[in-house]
Amino acid sequence: MKLPASLATLTLIAAITGSAFAAEPFDDKFRQLDELLPTPTDTRTASGAPGHAYWQQRADYRIRARLDEAGRAVSGSETVTYHNNSPDTLHYLWVQLDQNMFRADSDNRNISSYPSREAWRTAGANGQTGLQYEAARFLVESRSFDGGFRLAGVTGTDGKPLRYVINKTMMRIDLDQPLKPGARFSFDMAWSFKVPETNVLGRRMGFERFDKEDGNDLFEIAQWYPRMAAYYDAHGWQNKQYLGDGEFTLEFGDYDVELTVPSDHIVAATGELQNPGDVLSAAQRERLEQARTAKQPVIIASQADAEAREKGRATTTKTWRFKASNVRDFAWATSRKFIWDAQGFRKDSTNVLAMSYYPKEGNPLWEKYSTQAIIHTIDQYNKYSFDYPYPVAISVNGPVGGMEYPMISFNGGRPTRDKKTGQLSYSRSTKYGLISVIIHEVGHNYFPMIVNTDERQWTWMDEGINSFMQFLAETAWEDNYPARRGEARNIVDYMKSRNQQPIMTNSESITNRGSNAYAKPATALNVLRETVLGRELFDFAFRTYAERWKFKRPTPADFFRTMEDASGTDLDWFWRGWFYTTDAVDVSVDGISEYTVGTKDPEVEKAWKKARRDAEPISITEQRNKGTLPRRADAHPELKDFYNEHDDFTVTNKDRNKYNETVEGLEDWEKALLKEGRHLYLVDFTNKGGLVTPLILEITLASGKKYVERVPAEVWRYSPKKITKLIITDEPMTSLVQDPYWETADIDQSDNAWPRKPVQSRLELFKSQHEADDMMKDYSEKLKTKDSKEAAKAAEQSIEAGRKVE
Numbered sequence: 001m002k003l004p005a006s007l008a009t010l011t012l013i014a015a016i017t018g019s020a021f022a023a024e025p026f027d028d029k030f031r032q033l034d035e036l037l038p039t040p041t042d043t044r045t046a047s048g049a050p051g052h053a054y055w056q057q058r059a060d061y062r063i064r065a066r067l068d069e070a071g072r073a074v075s076g077s078e079t080v081t082y083h084n085n086s087p088d089t090l091h092y093l094w095v096q097l098d099q100n101m102f103r104a105d106s107d108n109r110n111i112s113s114y115p116s117r118e119a120w121r122t123a124g125a126n127g128q129t130g131l132q133y134e135a136a137r138f139l140v141e142s143r144s145f146d147g148g149f150r151l152a153g154v155t156g157t158d159g160k161p162l163r164y165v166i167n168k169t170m171m172r173i174d175l176d177q178p179l180k181p182g183a184r185f186s187f188d189m190a191w192s193f194k195v196p197e198t199n200v201l202g203r204r205m206g207f208e209r210f211d212k213e214d215g216n217d218l219f220e221i222a223q224w225y226p227r228m229a230a231y232y233d234a235h236g237w238q239n240k241q242y243l244g245d246g247e248f249t250l251e252f253g254d255y256d257v258e259l260t261v262p263s264d265h266i267v268a269a270t271g272e273l274q275n276p277g278d279v280l281s282a283a284q285r286e287r288l289e290q291a292r293t294a295k296q297p298v299i300i301a302s303q304a305d306a307e308a309r310e311k312g313r314a315t316t317t318k319t320w321r322f323k324a325s326n327v328r329d330f331a332w333a334t335s336r337k338f339i340w341d342a343q344g345f346r347k348d349s350t351n352v353l354a355m356s357y358y359p360k361e362g363n364p365l366w367e368k369y370s371t372q373a374i375i376h377t378i379d380q381y382n383k384y385s386f387d388y389p390y391p392v393a394i395s396v397n398g399p400v401g402g403m404e405y406p407m408i409s410f411n412g413g414r415p416t417r418d419k420k421t422g423q424l425s426y427s428r429s430t431k432y433g434l435i436s437v438i439i440h441e442v443g444h445n446y447f448p449m450i451v452n453t454d455e456r457q458w459t460w461m462d463e464g465i466n467s468f469m470q471f472l473a474e475t476a477w478e479d480n481y482p483a484r485r486g487e488a489r490n491i492v493d494y495m496k497s498r499n500q501q502p503i504m505t506n507s508e509s510i511t512n513r514g515s516n517a518y519a520k521p522a523t524a525l526n527v528l529r530e531t532v533l534g535r536e537l538f539d540f541a542f543r544t545y546a547e548r549w550k551f552k553r554p555t556p557a558d559f560f561r562t563m564e565d566a567s568g569t570d571l572d573w574f575w576r577g578w579f580y581t582t583d584a585v586d587v588s589v590d591g592i593s594e595y596t597v598g599t600k601d602p603e604v605e606k607a608w609k610k611a612r613r614d615a616e617p618i619s620i621t622e623q624r625n626k627g628t629l630p631r632r633a634d635a636h637p638e639l640k641d642f643y644n645e646h647d648d649f650t651v652t653n654k655d656r657n658k659y660n661e662t663v664e665g666l667e668d669w670e671k672a673l674l675k676e677g678r679h680l681y682l683v684d685f686t687n688k689g690g691l692v693t694p695l696i697l698e699i700t701l702a703s704g705k706k707y708v709e710r711v712p713a714e715v716w717r718y719s720p721k722k723i724t725k726l727i728i729t730d731e732p733m734t735s736l737v738q739d740p741y742w743e744t745a746d747i748d749q750s751d752n753a754w755p756r757k758p759v760q761s762r763l764e765l766f767k768s769q770h771e772a773d774d775m776m777k778d779y780s781e782k783l784k785t786k787d788s789k790e791a792a793k794a795a796e797q798s799i800e801a802g803r804k805v806e
Contacts, residue, residue: 029692029720033572036580037557043233048561049548056553058083059228060253066260066317067219067334072207075192078225079157081253083184086231090179094231094239095171096250098223099193101242102147102201107168108244109142141200149226152190162187169242171226189226195219198399203244205410208399210337210359214310218335218359220398220410223248227329230454234555240456246507247455247462249448250328252551258321261334264314266301268340268357268394269332270407271324279318292344292353297371301340303360309336324390324406326551328452331405333357333396341367345375349387352378358397362414365426365434370395370411373438380473381446384539385546393445395438402437404444411437432482440470451546452553459507460579461556464521471522485519486526488745494520495689496747500582504556523745524578531694531743532574532713533567541566573713577691585744586689588751589736595680597673600662602655610649681727683736683754689747692716695725698740702732708740 040046042053060083065076084090101108154162154173163174179185198206198220205222230238230249238249259267267279276285284300291298314336324330337359345352356370374395378388392407400410413434415426447469448455448462455462471486484490494500494515501510503521510516529538544566545559554562560575577583598605633639663671685695695711715723727733738752746752750759 027720029577030570030573030714030717031576033560033575036576037560038234038555041233044555044558046561047565048545048558048563049565050552053087054552055085055087055233057085057228057231057251058253059251061225061255061257061330063225063255063257063330064260065225065258067221067262067265069217069262072195072217073192074195074221074224075190076225077188077190079186079188080226080228081184081186082179082228084179084181086233087181089181090175090231092175093173093179093185094229094237095173096227096229096242096248097149097166097169097171098227098242098248100148100166100169101203101244102142102145102193102196104143104145104147106148107241111243112139137200138202145196145201146194147196147201148193150192151226152192153188155188157186157188167241170229170239191226193224195221204400204403205331206399210361213361214337216310216335216337218333218337218398220331220333220396220400220403222329222331222403222405222410224331230553232454232553235454235457238454238456240508242456243508245510245513246457246459248329249452249454249456249553252326252328252452255322255324255327255330257323257330257332258319259332259334260317260319262314262336263316263318264309264312264336265318265334266336266338266340266357267320267332267334268338268355268396268408269320269322270327270330270405271322272391274321274323275319279320288342288353291342294343297341297343297354297356297367299339299341299367300355301338303339303363306337306339306360312336327390327406328449329405331408331410333398333408333410335359335398339363339367341371343371343375345378347379347382347387349389350378350382352388352390353392354378354394355392356395356397362397364424365413365415365431366397369431369435370397370438373435374442376477377439377442377473380476381443381469384469384472385446385543386450386550388445389450390445393442395442402441404441404449406445406449409438409441409444411441413437428482435477436470436474436484439473440466443469443473446546450551451549452551454553454555456507458504458556459510459513459517460503460521461554461559463513463517464503465525465559467518467522468525471526485522488523488527489742491515491519491523491745492747495584495745496586502581503579521579524574527578527744528563528571528574531696532571533569537567537569538563573692581690583690585691585693585746586687586748587693587695587738587744587746588686588688588748589738589754590684590686592684592733592736592754593682594733595682597676597678597680599674599677600659601674602651602659606649606651606655613649677730679729679732681729681733681736683725683727685723685725685738687716687721687723692720693744693746696739696741696743697725697727698737699727699729699733700735701729702734705731 038044040051042051043055045051060081061078063076063078065074067074082093100106103109151166154164154171156162162176165172165174173187175185196203196206198208205220205224207220208218210216210218227248228251230251232238240246242248255271257269257271259269261267273279276288280288287298287300291300322330322332338357339360339362340355340357342353342355345354354371354374356366356374358366358370362370374393378393382388390407394408396408396410397412397414398410399412401412403410411434413430415424415430417424443466444462447453447466453461467485471483474481474483474486494512499511501512501516503516503524505516507517529535529542533541541563545554545562548554548562549558556579560571564571596608633644663674666674683697687693692713694713695709695715697709697711698706699709700706709727711725715725727736736754739746739749742749750756
């Protein structure tokens with residue numbers, strides 16, 4: 001019975017690899033993602049581009065706010081104009097009240113938990129339960145902090161109260177009249193809130209105390225006004241509660257913001273300053289203008305200026321006015337401690353003023369690196385996505401370790417001062433940590449501040465993509481930059497760890513954010529760029545995605561589909577393995593069989609067979625007989641005949657005639673093939689980790705020549721667990737290494753080579769040390785206090801008390 005072609009192919013593969021494909025269900029690693037991705041629509045096409053009917057909402061804000069420095073509080077009012085660009089009639093609006101996360105009864109506080117009882121115990125010493133001081137302080141103060149919005153009123157622009165319902169961090173405004181497609185609705189709100197101390201209560205904004213230094217505060221203000229929740233075609237209202245990890249997705253709009261602060265403060269904010277004549281000195285305005293064309297950062301407000309301001313407390317206020325167009329949020333920072341520098345950057349359609357604000361505690365690190373890092377970020381991100389469209393880009397040093405908002409970011413990292421010498425210094429990790437966090441947070445202007453992904457739903461779409469872009473920018477800073485995320489080798493430990501979650505996990509359910517939502521997707525994209533697609537195809541596809549979705553809201557499906565559409569490559573296997581599973585790359589080189597093509601020439605073939613026979617080991621019997629065992633044929637030469645001079649490897653005329661007859665019947669190309677003399681190797685591979693991957697094979701030949709053969713991942717399409725690959729070489733192969741450059745994140749390199757390579761490590765020798773309890777010694781140990789007399793007295797009292805007990 002003749003087998004169908006496809007089944008015959010599978011049968012042949014099974015015969016070669018020794019696999020029994022019919023013995024278990026076939027795990028198709030290359031099946032399409034159709035069952036997982038949403039059906040394309042007229043708003044989101046099958047190519048991954050916005051459809052002809054794509055729409056998105058808009059919200060414009062006019063905000064007037066005031067900082068109460070002494071009370072560490074912000075109060076304000078806003079007018080929101082909401083544009084219903086959807087085809088839907090809306091009967092209510094949802095508004096985000098993110099400050100309510102800081103309420104003592106918020107879900108964020110109520111669901112907080114320790115990882116496990118074991119972790120709690122091991123945090124302590126000697127088997128006791130343990131808790132860090134900072135964690136204990138958070139638990140205590142989060143219950144007593146009077147946080148959250150206080151709404152003074154929600155009214156229409158006609159002054160009439162609007163009906164609303166507050167559900168924790170969300171507020172629903174019920175409309176008296178339905179908001180029809182194409183219509184807009186304006187309403188007013190007044191509110192206030194206490195600013196949390198960042199180092200105590202945390203979460204992306206707050207204030208920092210400088211009580212020991214100069215008694216001042218530094219404020220970084222975000223999530224500070226009620227903001228319109230997003231409403232979009234793929235999700236409807238994005239009104240998931242703000243629990244702390246899932247960040248934000250918002251609507252684009254125009255902002256007109258006035259901020260009233262003490263008159264000796266300097267304010268950094270989203271947008272362009274509208275009234276520099278009211279808040280800046282003539283010298284500051286002149287320096288700011290010089291900075292636009294300067295080749296190096298220009299100091300606008302110096303450290304000496306800041307130190308002079310720190311010594312006083314203004315009793316008057318100034319109002320700083322900012323405007324920002326087509327942004328999805330607004331944040332600001334203010335302090336009398338700020339040093340301020342700036343430098344302009346112009347390239348193609350980008351014309352931006354890069355600015356840094358930092359206290360003296362940030363120098364000399366910040367003055368040297370911050371603004372330079374901003375400009376470097378924009379220069380590099382422009383290469384791979386689109387030209388930076390905003391007029392300013394700001395980096396602020398304060399209590400927030402790293403957080404992004406349109407045109408402004410909050411970044412940590414400072415030098416340390418030696419307590420004895422007073423000398424300032426910073427470590428290598430502090431230096432590069434600062435550069436990296438600035439690249440990352442400024443880079444967020446592109447993803448998600450312009451490519452407006454839904455962070456409340458998918459953390460990886462902004463953090464992972466941005467971490468990948470950060471890696472590209474870091475590598476362009478200097479040789480051997482200590483980048484943490486992007487290289488495949490850096491994700492191996494996580495990929496082989498237990499209790500992982502797929503990248504496609506909701507933001508609030510991710511347990512290991514750094515590895516899952518930042519490092520793994522960044523690594524996946526780097527593997528896609530370097531190993532799967534190549535730089536040219538990847539860069540074109542990625543830039544297509546960025547250009548298609550700037551100032552729009554893409555979903556994961558839009559990204560996946562665009563990358564396939566623009567690269568012309570089916571990547572469903574890649575998205576499925578890297579993003580929807582916790583499989584790892586682990587390919588084993590199991591064995592190699594060597595073959596050569598027979599020439600049919602008896603002179604060649606019999607010589608080859610003889611060489612193989614001669615290469616066989618001599619038996620132990622023959623070794624011991626040689627030279628010691630007398631041979632009759634040697635003693636009587638007349639016993640030798642034709643067969644003593646000829647053996648099975650002698651070429652006869654019959655052999656030659658048969659060869660000539662065979663060759664005469666061959667075509668010229670068939671004759672040439674027989675003379676090739678190629679070496680054929682069947683190499684057996686096992687996919688132990690489950691994640692299919694391209695094979696990168698470094699082959700070393702007998703002459704010492706090395707070359708790399710790259711095999712697409714589709715080699716696994718018929719048998720995702722075991723395959724046999726045919727490799728043809730011009731000369732004998734002496735070794736083969738799979739993934740020689742560690743570019744696939746293979747979690748076990750020990751089985752990647754043939755012949756096997758020994759695993760190198762160190763064996764440390766040490767003496768066992770067991771310190772026994774010695775209560776008598778501990779009891780009589782000298783008590784250490786600041787005053788030696790008090791110490792002696794305390795010791796005497798302790799000894800006397802002990803005697804009384806005895």
